[in-house]
Amino acid sequence: MNPKNDQIVHIEDVCKIYKAKGSFFGTRKKDVVALDRVSLTIPRGEIFGLVGESGSGKTTLGRLLIGLEETSSGKMFLDGEEVTHLKGKELKRFRRKVQMIFQDPYQSLNPQRSVFDTVSEPLKIHKIGLGSDKYEKARQALQAVGLAPPEDFLHRYPHRLSGGQRQRVAIARAMILNPKFVIADEPTSMLDASISAQIFNILLKMRTDFDVTLLFITHSLAAARYLCDRIAVIYRGNLMEIGPGEEVIGNPIHPYTKALLDAIPKFGQKETVRRHGTLLVRERKGGNGVGCAFFSRCSVAEEGQCSMVKPVLSERGPGHRAACFF
């Protein structure tokens, strides 16, 4: 099937399994299933939020989409082209279209390179533009992320930048090739609240200015609500719920989404706010990997159906799907 042209990202039944190495004495450890048959589509111009806890597979999905790792099975399409197993020149061409903003701006910038070197590096790698051209492009990219005047910043080194400024440099580097699709992997988890808000607003501006599609990976539902058109909740490699942001947060269907919402401190709310109470106090036994991934911690799950059959995503409202029998 060739996905429609207004879909930037389309993935089908993608699995990622990390094989455990057999030990010296021949005992085999279990393989780790980081992603379990994940399918999703991101239309052009959307900001799509992927929310999950640590170890849920959200970063793995990002790494697959940018070609840093290969899928174990399934298919991935970007901008209408299949990109599942790219190699060599084709992979390099693909990387012009897809960029990533990493979590920790203190580690993702090379301390020995000036801002100009860092921001213009993608141009160098892809052999785009002459010297003066590069300078002008880097200047524009810095201007776009609000580092003004750019001349002040181009020749600085990262140690003379604050955390928020570093992350803006990282965004400028990601945007300089005019990519079609950008993955932001927890871009603000190392930053203070007031600085995070700056970064969020820059990402929103990027969408309108550069016509870019964004995958925003986060553990914070509140941040996803602010930034994203649609949100998907992922748990242990399985998509549990997907839908319009306001719907997923205002009308959650999956017990895991409800548990996540329960756990967020009730800030600015009276204590009478009803909790869904879908999380079991003590984990139950019997989750053997065939049934629902959330079975062992779910208070509404029923033995039999939930422990033996894996629920698939089914339509619950306009564009709102959840993988739950209830």
Add this chain to the structure above:
Amino acid sequence: MPLLSVENLTVGYNTKHGSLKAVDRVSFTLKEGESLGFVGESGCGKTTMGMALMGLLPPNGSVREGEILFEGTDLLKLSSEQMRQVRWSEIAMIFQAAMNALNPVQRVGAQVAEAMLVHDDLLKEEAALAKVEELFDLVGIPRDRMLDYPHQYSGGMKQRAIIAMALACNPKLIIADEPTTALDVIVQDQILEEMKQLQKEFNLSIIFISHDISIVADMCHDIGVMYAGQLVEYGPREAVFESPVHPYTKALLASFPTLTGEKTDLAPIPGETPNLVRPPAGCRFCDRCTKPGSTCKTEPPQWVAISEEHKALCCRCK
């Protein structure tokens, strides 16, 4: 008499760029069984203040001024040996990045027992281990995990072990510095609930330090907002969060995404925090303030009482 009363606490560091005051004339009181939260962004001095209360400042830091009255005794006048006695048995601390605070080559149960054995010469090892079992029950770690090493624990369990260690010597006051920052929301929620329970059960006083406003709002009776080394607003939780008066508190609240209510635009705070080696003469927030007054830049702000318990360090908040 309050359990803890801090008056004009000023902590300085000598750095290669010069001397600076990381905590500048901070005063507050804490009653028994209550909790006080400090919020502020990185570099505002909240961790330094916690360390000063514990007497654990790094070598280049020292208390320049003020007093820390704990049950009427000034902790700053104690010798280092006397302070060692107070630490852990009277005041315990849950450190930032507690995941790394456990010794990787010692069994967790033994580490918790060690905290007790060091502070009580008469305590026998068996008695200490029995106490560890009780503590593990309290914080919700299965007893049979006592003999495990830290790498066999999940992040949440390590955090629980650290809390058990802080409770080991029955302290009256616990200082929790970003105790849940590295944890997932569900685990964080469980740990915070646990701490609330323990607080009720033992009538503990807690000082809660965090950059996350929502956690502090959830946990604490009183809130102190810190900016550039100073306390800028102080009062009961409801007053500070529902009717904030200091422009910084307002700006901080406006930059925080929430889950309910209208989806409003987040307003980042423009500008940068001031350099504390050469702090501004007037209000430290003046350059980032939306409505600075004519004298704000030159004259240091004074405390303004909004109500009996609620006050702010701002000239324009009257």
